[in-house]
Amino acid sequence: MTDSITPLDDIAFSFQDRLAQVLRDGRHRSRAASTQYRQLWESLTRMATGGKLIRPRLLMDAHRGLGGRDERAAVDAACAMQLLHIALVIHDDVIDNDTIRRGEANISGEFAAEAVLRGAARREAQAWGDATALLGGDLMLTLAHSLLARLDVDDAKRRAILDIFDDTLFESAAGEHSDVWLSLHLEEARSQDVLAMAGQKTAVYSFQAPLLIAAVLAGADTGLIDELTVIARQIGVIYQLRDDVLGLFGDERTIGKSTISDLREGKETLLIAFARSDPSWVAVRSLFGDRMLSTADGHRLRQVIEESGALVFVESIISDRCDDLYRLIREAALPTALSNQLIELTSECNSRTA
Amino acid sequence: MTDSITPLDDIAFSFQDRLAQVLRDGRHRSRAASTQYRQLWESLTRMATGGKLIRPRLLMDAHRGLGGRDERAAVDAACAMQLLHIALVIHDDVIDNDTIRRGEANISGEFAAEAVLRGAARREAQAWGDATALLGGDLMLTLAHSLLARLDVDDAKRRAILDIFDDTLFESAAGEHSDVWLSLHLEEARSQDVLAMAGQKTAVYSFQAPLLIAAVLAGADTGLIDELTVIARQIGVIYQLRDDVLGLFGDERTIGKSTISDLREGKETLLIAFARSDPSWVAVRSLFGDRMLSTADGHRLRQVIEESGALVFVESIISDRCDDLYRLIREAALPTALSNQLIELTSECNSRTA
Structure with a gap:
């Protein structure tokens, strides 16, 4: 390559x-x-x-990084x-x-x-x-x-790309469906369900699909495609966890929405799953998912979440997952240019403020 | 063929x-x-x-009728x-x-x-x-x-079929969009807008797309495809006009919905466009599109529509359009089997009760 x-x-x-x-x-x-x-x-x-055109840029960068010429x-x-x-x-x-x-x-x-x-x-x-x-x-x-x-492109490549697209839509719809279901709170959301949902809803279409389509276009072999699949999923989870943190603790002007809105919506995240296991949750749980939640009660709820240790916990998860991912990327049989791009992308997903 | x-x-x-x-x-x-x-x-x-599988049956019948072998x-x-x-x-x-x-x-x-x-x-x-x-x-x-x-199928056919599909979605969305817009009643709905909307929303995807895709698969020439396009549009308009009549004057058990619902929704149809031009409309116009419309008021509104002559007018339009269409089908350069199928389909669209 x-x-x-x-x-x-x-x-x-x-x-x-x-x-x-x-x-x-x-x-x-x-x-x-x-x-x-x-x-x-x-x-x-x-x-x-x-917008930031993250997905198309990833596809084009990866295509070139893998030596693709189309x-x-x-x-x-x-x-x-x-x-x-x-x-x-x-x-x-x-x-x-x-x-x-x-x-x-x-x-x-x-x-x-x-x-x-x-x-x-x-x-x-x-x-x-x-x-x-x-x-x-x-x-x-x-x-x-x-x-x-x-x-x-040739028939085999086009069919492989159509397969990726169909899988992507299938998974994204499943993730979105889970997200809405969990927000109904008819059953307890487990941490693994929340993480799986985030992977399906965001990671698959934002990172996995662009990377895999780039790999097919560049003629990458199955082994490489499997490695990229794992890497893409991990980038996506980091992206989503950072999204959840920003949604509650970000700067409202930078993120362009109220930091109360995810709480009003009752959005299930790893932060919430952690906070829920703390005794302090009982006192505020009726506020979570209350469409009429006031700003003052929103701040109180957020404070309980932070004091439960949820923020520190999720930040440590993000940090550990970034370290694992950097290692995974370095150990994968990737061309240097692509490897550097993926490390940079991971770092951006982690450090972004909007 | x-x-x-x-x-x-x-x-x-x-x-x-x-x-x-x-x-x-x-x-x-x-x-x-x-x-x-x-x-x-x-x-x-x-x-x-x-369901009745009207669209897939039309595609398969037309494909065979046109001598297609795939x-x-x-x-x-x-x-x-x-x-x-x-x-x-x-x-x-x-x-x-x-x-x-x-x-x-x-x-x-x-x-x-x-x-x-x-x-x-x-x-x-x-x-x-x-x-x-x-x-x-x-x-x-x-x-x-x-x-x-x-x-x-070969590349040219597949692309032609993909074009038909994309056009279909484009037109159907335009028709649906118009339908919702007209129901807002922010501007007077003209008869030609209502008919154009019905054509876009229903005729294109129900009749035009199946017929044209069948023609492409069977290798029909451009002239035949143009004739089928006109025929499909006309069948669709008859289908939609009958739908509007059934929606207001059909048998509730057979059509499976209340004959008040289109009135509550404020659905713009040729019936309404005609009734609106009658002096009697002024007395009932506030009922039209009232989400809380009672059954009694619904019956009153329907009576005003019927007495305005709207039902007779629309039935005569349907009848004239059927006659025109039978002539069009007979004069088109179609294989006899397909010609007969299309005449039967037109007749079914006109006489259906559900």
């Missing part, structure tokens, strides 16, 4: 060009439909082309990963009844607000916003699949 | 086998996930394997059409907040009811039901696309 082919900026440029092009096609076609449908495509374009296919697959991410994020917001993401109105919030301005009742406007978002997610999911189904 | 290859029953049998197999794969894989996810796959299987591909494409139908129906129910379909609890209703039995609050249980249905729709959409992406 050889290292590096084209400078990063050139590839990022062509990725963003391609993504813009794919979305422009949709926008152009939507001109024949209603004003509202055109507006949905505008919103989808803004969402899909913004830049065109890698760019299309990277676009598909970004579109899948957007689809899942949009449907996740519908499921959670969220109208704000990263401090701004999401699709549901945007369309509902406009309908209210035009005279719709709040309840009907919200249903309209949710319907728009649900359909937007369907469109992004279809576009992602569509790019992969048309990849100009 | 030759007529008929295998007796209908044999093909229907292999279609149902294949559909069952595809869903069984999902169920088997779901065993590794949560109890709830397994249950979702059970419900999806029941939904997908039941039964395996036709069966897979027919499965994809059925799964797409299920995905759209499920997401439509989520959008409409429906918990009952054809007299039985749908996925949302089933999961919500069970959560209530296990002690969940009604609101949280409903959110859980909706989340389950939304994810179920995503799974069925992915499975449909997945079957088409793997069709064992």
